[in-house]
Each structure stands twice: as structure tokens, then as C-alpha cells.
Amino acid sequence: DAGVIQSPRHEVTEMGQEVTLRCKPISGHDYLFWYRQTMMRGLELLIYFNNNVPIDDSGMPEDRFSAKMPNASFSTLKIQPSEPRDSAVYFCASSLQTGAIGNTIYFGEGSWLTVV
């Protein structure tokens, strides 16, 4: 079974440009998460969705960040305009509905973003 699929794997962009990161969760998973990883702050939860609905976006750093989940098999994280401090690895992850044993979160391979 395919895992969480993210694209692009690597992106280098200029400051001020729009960046769109994409994610396909594991089929059948109800929850989708976007995390950001940096050396200084480690893994931070940005936002998560349940059944395509955003539940908690308190981790989104500022208005330049937005996330959507138009259907159960696709989500995007957009940064507009991008800034050098947005350089990080962005992970998408998914899981089954809460409460069930075995409800663990599975990560994609990450999108490595560099803003110059």
C-alpha cells in the first residue's frame, strides 16, 4: 500500500514567490496533518484536517500560510509570499480516526523548501 505522497520533494524559490506543497494521504485515513521541521524548532504541527475540514490551524505561523483539503485524497499548503525564514522541511502525515488502537500517524518523505 502506498504511503503518504508529497510533492515536490525539493524546491528552491526566490523570496516573494508563491510556494505550493502537495500531499496525498494514505487511502482511507480520516486525518491529515501538516508539520514543519527546522533545526531550531524541531517538528511543529501547523494544521490538521478531519474528513477534509480544518480542525486546528493554531500552528500556522501567519497569514502568509494557508492550507486546503478539497477532497479526501489531496491537500495543499501554500505560502504567499515566501520568505527566507520559511526555509524548512514540510511534512504531510495522515492517520485513521482517533480512538482506535493502532491510530498512529504516518509521515510522507517531506518537501524540502529553500527560499533565497
Place this chain on the structure above:
Amino acid sequence: GQQLNQSPQSMFIQEGEDVSMNCTSSSIFNTWLWYKQDPGEGPVLLIALYKAGELTSNGRLTAQFGITRKDSFLNISASIPSDVGIYFCAGRPIQGAQKLVFGQGTRLTINP
């Protein structure tokens, strides 16, 4: 927000040695997870713990969910070169049960 204190931050060991790392929290968690991250990859789940006191093994890895529900440890026995990487603990707090809180990671380096 909630944080996990993971230690040590880094370890330099000889191949064949045993490894131990742990995570502590000031609040109660109802799930503890241990992940490993290889360079250029996403975290991969190693062990999941769901009950206080639970002790679970996965090959050479053993992890325990602390009785107080505020801590967990991971042991690796007889380390091998492919154990190199960053190990993260993660906990699911009682409040906000879907949100995983991650430790800062333990970077393991093995000298052959």
C-alpha cells in the same frame, strides 16, 4: 504549548553497544510513539505504546510507557551501523487527542 523533554540530544557510541534514550513531560499523555528519521526522509514509526506500564519490543528495540503516563524510554540493544539517525519521541496528550507533541530528537552516531 506542551513540550516533551527528550534526552540525550546526541549520542556517540561504538557498534555493538546498547543505547537508551527517554522523554518526559509535565502533563499526562495517553499514547507514546517512537519514530526514527533517516537523512532526507520522513519520520518512520518504530513502536507505539497505548497503556501506562506497557513494555513493547520490536526486534532489538524496546520501549516502555511510564506508569505516571508522563514519560517513556526507548532502548536499542547491540547497535549496528543502520541504527544511525535521529530518534523522536512523540506523545498524544489527553487534551487535543489528535495532536502529537514531539521531542527535540536524539541524534545517534555509531563508530564502527
